[in-house]
Amino acid sequence: xEKLGKIFHPSDAKVFxxxxxxxxxxxxxxxxxxxxxxxxxxxxxxxxxxxxxxxEVFFCMQGHVLCYFPEDDTYYELNQGDxxxxxxATGHKLFxxxxxxxxxxxxxxxxx
Numbered sequence: 001x002e003k004l005g006k007i008f009h010p011s012d013a014k015v016f017x018x019x020x021x022x023x024x025x026x027x028x029x030x031x032x033x034x035x036x037x038x039x040x041x042x043x044x045x046x047x048x049x050x051x052x053x054x055x056e057v058f059f060c061m062q063g064h065v066l067c068y069f070p071e072d073d074t075y076y077e078l079n080q081g082d083x084x085x086x087x088x089a090t091g092h093k094l095f096x097x098x099x100x101x102x103x104x105x106x107x108x109x110x111x112x
Contacts, residue, residue: 018046053111056092057084062103063101
């Protein structure tokens with residue numbers, strides 16, 4: 001019998017830099033994308049233009065960040081344990097305003 005689940009290890013992730021944001025994209029399917037971003041204190045991530053047909057969720061696992069939405073010039077402040085829902089087609093950019101590394105998990109899924 002084939003196993004239904006699959007474990008993804010850090011070594012399985014696609015790793016890249018988005019400005020000063022270290023990104024690990026663990027998985028991408030036609031139904032969900034999941035990854036983790038790390039920003040050093042004072043670091044600024046690249047501008048993600050958003051996902052046309054998908055909601056995205058940021059979950060702050062560690063640190064203190066601002067997430068900027070250029071469409072309405074709004075900043076959202078996240079501390080450890082906070083989650084932020086990002087609507088479809090909404091640009092966003094992370095700023096680590098804390099004094100420790102910020103660790104953000106993120107996932108997005110297209111609307112059915």
